[in-house]
Amino acid sequence: MNAPTKPGDIKNSGDSTVLDAGDVLLNIENVSLRFGGVKAVSDISFNVLKGEIRAIIGPNGAGKTSMLNVINGFYRPQEGKITFRGKVRRSMKPHQAVGQGIARTFQNVALFKGMSTLDNIMAGRATRMTSNIFLQMIWHGPAMREEIDHRQKVEEIIDFLEIQHIRRTPVGRLPYGLQKRVELARALAMEPDLLLLDEPMAGMNLEEKEDMSRFILDVNQQYGTTIALIEHDMGVVMDLSDRVVVLDYGRKIADGLPEEVQKNQEVIDAYLGVPH
Amino acid sequence: MLYRTAGQFKTSYQSDQALFPVRQDAFLLIFFLLLAYVVFPLTASEFTFKALLVPVLIYSLASLGLNILTGYAGQLSLGTAGFMGVGAYACYKITTIFPELNFVIALALSGFFSAAIGVAFGLPSLRIKGFYLAIATLAAQFFLVWLFEKWSWLYNDNASGAIEVRTMDMFGLTVTGPTASPVVQYYFVLVAVTVVFWLSINLTRGRYGRMWKAVRDMDIAAELVGINLMRAKLTAFAVSSYIVGIAGALMVFLWKGAAEPNLFDIPLSFQILFIAIIGGLGSILGNFLGAILIVALPVIINLIPGMLGLSVNVATLEHINVMIIGALIVTFLIVEPHGLARFWAVIREKLVIWPFPH
Amino acid sequence: METLYKIFIDPFVQMAAAPDFLLQVLWEGLVSGVLYALIALGFVLIFKSSRIFNFAQGIMVVFAALTLVGLYEAGLPAWAAVPVTLGVMYLLAMTVERVVLRPLVNQPDIVLFMATIGITLFLIGFGEFVFGGENKIMITEQLGIPTGAFELEPFGGFVLIEQKDLTAVGMAIVLVVGLLIFLNKSSMGRAIRALGDDHQAALSVGISLSTIWVLVWFIAGVIALVTGIVWGARAGVSFALEVIAYKALPVLMLGGLESVSGAIIGGIAIGLLEKLFEIYWGQPLLGGNTETWFAFIFALIVLLFRPQGLFGERIIERV
Numbered sequence: 001m002n003a004p005t006k007p008g009d010i011k012n013s014g015d016s017t018v019l020d021a022g023d024v025l026l027n028i029e030n031v032s033l034r035f036g037g038v039k040a041v042s043d044i045s046f047n048v049l050k051g052e053i054r055a056i057i058g059p060n061g062a063g064k065t066s067m068l069n070v071i072n073g074f075y076r077p078q079e080g081k082i083t084f085r086g087k088v089r090r091s092m093k094p095h096q097a098v099g100q101g102i103a104r105t106f107q108n109v110a111l112f113k114g115m116s117t118l119d120n121i122m123a124g125r126a127t128r129m130t131s132n133i134f135l136q137m138i139w140h141g142p143a144m145r146e147e148i149d150h151r152q153k154v155e156e157i158i159d160f161l162e163i164q165h166i167r168r169t170p171v172g173r174l175p176y177g178l179q180k181r182v183e184l185a186r187a188l189a190m191e192p193d194l195l196l197l198d199e200p201m202a203g204m205n206l207e208e209k210e211d212m213s214r215f216i217l218d219v220n221q222q223y224g225t226t227i228a229l230i231e232h233d234m235g236v237v238m239d240l241s242d243r244v245v246v247l248d249y250g251r252k253i254a255d256g257l258p259e260e261v262q263k264n265q266e267v268i269d270a271y272l273g274v275p276h
Numbered sequence: 277m278l279y280r281t282a283g284q285f286k287t288s289y290q291s292d293q294a295l296f297p298v299r300q301d302a303f304l305l306i307f308f309l310l311l312a313y314v315v316f317p318l319t320a321s322e323f324t325f326k327a328l329l330v331p332v333l334i335y336s337l338a339s340l341g342l343n344i345l346t347g348y349a350g351q352l353s354l355g356t357a358g359f360m361g362v363g364a365y366a367c368y369k370i371t372t373i374f375p376e377l378n379f380v381i382a383l384a385l386s387g388f389f390s391a392a393i394g395v396a397f398g399l400p401s402l403r404i405k406g407f408y409l410a411i412a413t414l415a416a417q418f419f420l421v422w423l424f425e426k427w428s429w430l431y432n433d434n435a436s437g438a439i440e441v442r443t444m445d446m447f448g449l450t451v452t453g454p455t456a457s458p459v460v461q462y463y464f465v466l467v468a469v470t471v472v473f474w475l476s477i478n479l480t481r482g483r484y485g486r487m488w489k490a491v492r493d494m495d496i497a498a499e500l501v502g503i504n505l506m507r508a509k510l511t512a513f514a515v516s517s518y519i520v521g522i523a524g525a526l527m528v529f530l531w532k533g534a535a536e537p538n539l540f541d542i543p544l545s546f547q548i549l550f551i552a553i554i555g556g557l558g559s560i561l562g563n564f565l566g567a568i569l570i571v572a573l574p575v576i577i578n579l580i581p582g583m584l585g586l587s588v589n590v591a592t593l594e595h596i597n598v599m600i601i602g603a604l605i606v607t608f609l610i611v612e613p614h615g616l617a618r619f620w621a622v623i624r625e626k627l628v629i630w631p632f633p634h
Numbered sequence: 635m636e637t638l639y640k641i642f643i644d645p646f647v648q649m650a651a652a653p654d655f656l657l658q659v660l661w662e663g664l665v666s667g668v669l670y671a672l673i674a675l676g677f678v679l680i681f682k683s684s685r686i687f688n689f690a691q692g693i694m695v696v697f698a699a700l701t702l703v704g705l706y707e708a709g710l711p712a713w714a715a716v717p718v719t720l721g722v723m724y725l726l727a728m729t730v731e732r733v734v735l736r737p738l739v740n741q742p743d744i745v746l747f748m749a750t751i752g753i754t755l756f757l758i759g760f761g762e763f764v765f766g767g768e769n770k771i772m773i774t775e776q777l778g779i780p781t782g783a784f785e786l787e788p789f790g791g792f793v794l795i796e797q798k799d800l801t802a803v804g805m806a807i808v809l810v811v812g813l814l815i816f817l818n819k820s821s822m823g824r825a826i827r828a829l830g831d832d833h834q835a836a837l838s839v840g841i842s843l844s845t846i847w848v849l850v851w852f853i854a855g856v857i858a859l860v861t862g863i864v865w866g867a868r869a870g871v872s873f874a875l876e877v878i879a880y881k882a883l884p885v886l887m888l889g890g891l892e893s894v895s896g897a898i899i900g901g902i903a904i905g906l907l908e909k910l911f912e913i914y915w916g917q918p919l920l921g922g923n924t925e926t927w928f929a930f931i932f933a934l935i936v937l938l939f940r941p942q943g944l945f946g947e948r949i950i951e952r953v
Contacts (some may be wrong), residue, residue, distance in 0.1 A: 352744065352747075400934060400937065400938055403937075403938055403941050404937050404938070404941050405941070406743070407687050407743070407747070407891070408887055408937055408941065408942075408943070410883070411883060411884055411887045411930060411933050411934055411937065412934050412937075414880065414883060414884075414930050415884075415927060415930035415931050415933070415934045418880075418926050418927035418930055419927040419930070419931060421926070422923060422924070422926050422927050425923075426920065426921040426923070542880070546751065546755075549751070550751075550755075553748055591762075591767055592763065595759045595760075595762040595763040595767065596759065596763060597759070598755055598756075598758055598759030598762070599755075599756055599759030599760050599763060600759070601755055601759075602752045602753065602754070602755030602756030602757070602758070602759055603752070603756050604752075605748065605749070605751065605752030605755065606733070606734055606749050606752035606753065606756070609738065609741070609745050609748055609749045609752065610734075610737040610738060610749075613741065613745050
């Protein structure tokens with residue numbers, strides 16, 4: 001393990017369970033999610049092991065994003081059990097997911113457009129800052145010390161993702177590729193155990209994709225962060241991920257090593273379409 | 277040349293996060309503080325105090341309160357005047373029930389009442405969003421004014437239904453009431469405004485400011501990065517209403533001297549909203565700029581016919597004033613939706629690189 | 635115990651004891667409800683077609699009425715004043731589109747909302763500047779609106795129904811039916827609904843944004859004029875009427891911002907309930923004048939249970 005000052009390091013909030021690489025970090029059992037009569041996800045089970053990169057793939061509308069939303073508590077599934085770090089999770093509010101060590105990025109960039117890059121990433125540390133509102137008003141003293149501590153961590157992430165030059169720029173003005181990177185930085189600032197990436201490479205050109213792939217691998221290897229990602233670029237998925245789960249119409253149709261999944265007939269059918 | 281930042285290096289995060297990382301900004305602030313604390317008191321006439329300086333300060337304070345809620349946290353409020361009224365009536369009751377209490381303490385306490393009412397009417401914001409939320413603050417506005425009228429205990433059962441400020445002393449100086457000198461009142465308001473602004477600046481540049489802005493820019497994402505929406509919104513309502521309440525109390529106690537319930541009717545709410553919009557939502561400086569414009573405009577409009585040798589009646593001038601403010605708002609939204617504060621920011625950016633434009 | 639009795643039992647005893655008075659109260663409530671509904675209707679139309687929360691709708695009512703009376707006072711006969719006022723409303727729609735809406739296309743909703751507050755203020759200042767700020771009397775008789783009253787005697791009691799109120803309700807029904815036919819059957823109506831769904835998509839199939847906007851604001855202006863005439867006949871014409879403009883907001887919230895039928899039902903519901911509350915609870919228990927806030931608090935409470943309003947569509951949040 002790295003020294004505790006490194007971003008992405010695991011020293012998480014009060015949970016004493018220490019997991020080794022290869023243990024089950026997140027286990028999903030028979031989860032179903034409905035919106036009225038529409039089944040977005042039905043009876044899905046899979047797990048994510050600590051330290052791996054797990055890809056979730058499938059055609060459009062397969063329920064991938066809904067699955068991520070379930071994992072970080074934005075949607076509450078009607079059925080099923082979710083175990084995170086060995087504990088069965090009760091229903092919770094989305095903001096509590098961060099406290100448990102789950103961070104994510106979004107399919108359509110969800111940054112705070114009116115704020116600078118630095119402020120966006122600092123916002124990712126919201127749960128870790130504790131000085132109360134009165135100390136904040138006085139500023140000098142504990143509040144400022146805390147701000148500077150967190151600023152140091154954030155600057156490390158900024159260095160790591162090579163976005164020093166846009167530190168002060170309002171993110172609304174940044175090109176799409178950089179916005180995606182800032183979003184990753186914000187997620188890293190939460191120092192998650194499990195990082196959920198929703199199409200981190202959508203709409204990027206080749207060069208940007210290569211950069212992003214490098215960052216994802218670096219995050220995984222240097223900080224040991226477990227990653228679950230949704231991606232449509234099969235080349236990227238096959239290269240990056242350790243294991244792949246395939247969804248189609250809200251059901252799981254395959255689960256396994258990238259090369260196994262690639263050969264699976266049902267997966268090929270789902271992507272190419274077969275006459276029913 | 278004047279605003280060149282080259283050569284000012286930051287060697288620590290502390291200095292980088294200072295309020296004025298650029299030295300010239302600090303000089304400018306000192307200049308304006310000198311103006312406010314030394315030059316104006318020495319030169320201003322009683323009319324200037326009562327019609328310009330004190331109103332600007334009090335309106336900018338109310339606008340700051342609204343700005344924290346609407347400009348920073350993104351929760352539209354149309355009920356500012358109602359909350360100002362709560363502050364004023366609370367202060368009135370506190371000073372009647374505890375006549376010996378120091379006025380500063382009474383003032384500070386009265387803010388807590390408006391904060392509590394603000395939080396109560398802010399609770400719906402957890403379920404209702406956007407325009408639908410405007411209804412909650414409007415409900416507060418109309419209900420509170422009605423309450424000020426009907427609940428005679430609030431105005432000590434006066435026959436007139438109005439509250440009148442009695443004379444109060446502090447450190448041997450008369451601060452409130454008809455005999456108080458305008459300079460003393462001006463200084464009192466000035467110090468109060470300075471303190472509240474300083475605290476608010478600290479609040480908005482740190483954790484809470486980021487939380488609020490995150491909620492404003494995208495509340496779903498804010499929640500998913502771990503920001504507790506309930507806490508963010510309710511603190512915004514509390515802080516905002518506290519400041520607005522203080523502004524209301526100051527308005528009655530150190531400026532108007534008396535108040536009827538209809539003082540806190542919806543036109544005042546809109547006036548404060550316009551100050552915030554014209555000054556710039558999400559800006560601290562903008563509150564002053566907006567207040568200066570809104571307070572000075574009618575004064576200037578009143579002077580113009582005299583200078584041109586025309587005689588126009590007062591009501592007509594009032595109508596023209598309303599028209600101009602309406603047109604100004606539309607113009608601002610079209611030309612610069614971020615208000616006067618953004619104008620200054622643009623000018624400053626130009627000055628920094630002047631005279632070398634690249 | 636006494637208080638509980640006064641709140642929960644006594645008002646109903648009163649209603650049962652004097653059913654004719656209750657009917658009178660309900661009728662009054664219905665008439666103001668219809669007027670609230672009309673204001674809300676103009677608003678819904680603009681919101682549907684442009685996503686603009688038009689705060690100025692209520693003021694347009696006053697402005698239209700003031701223009702009508704002002705023109706009459708300036709010497710124009712009543713039959714001519716109406717079309718000229720309509721012309722003024724069309725001019726207003728065009729000016730708003732050209733000067734305010736067009737430069738603000740694609741701005742966030744809140745900016746457009748603030749702009750309509752600017753328009754509101756400008757109209758108040760302009761109206762008072764041109765026509766003076768004092769209260770005016772609506773030219774009811776000159777427009778041929780009957781001013782007599784019917785006296786009914788149900789339950790052996792006595793109910794007074796003014797003919798101008800009856801006219802108001804009749805005009806409102808005609809207006810609403812006409813509007814619904816226009817929206818649902820004509821191609822213009824379809825274009826308006828298409829714009830409301832998706833600007834870009836509507837533009838790409840050749841719908842002209844500015845034509846539709848002018849049209850919609852003009853229709854809102856016509857609705858405003860009708861509302862102004864019937865309301866003015868009841869209460870006189872001045873900007874003091876702007877209070878009723880604010881009433882349209884809770885009506886809208888209750889009905890859902892986009893629903894025509896929601897606006898109508900919400901308007902009537904609020905008109906009836908606030909009257910009932912004022913007469914049977916407000917005056918005896920709270921010192922009266924509760925009509926200033928009842929609609930807002932009521933809408934707020936309903937919204938707490940249904941954040942999208944009674945007729946709005948349920949919102950599913952996505953990321």
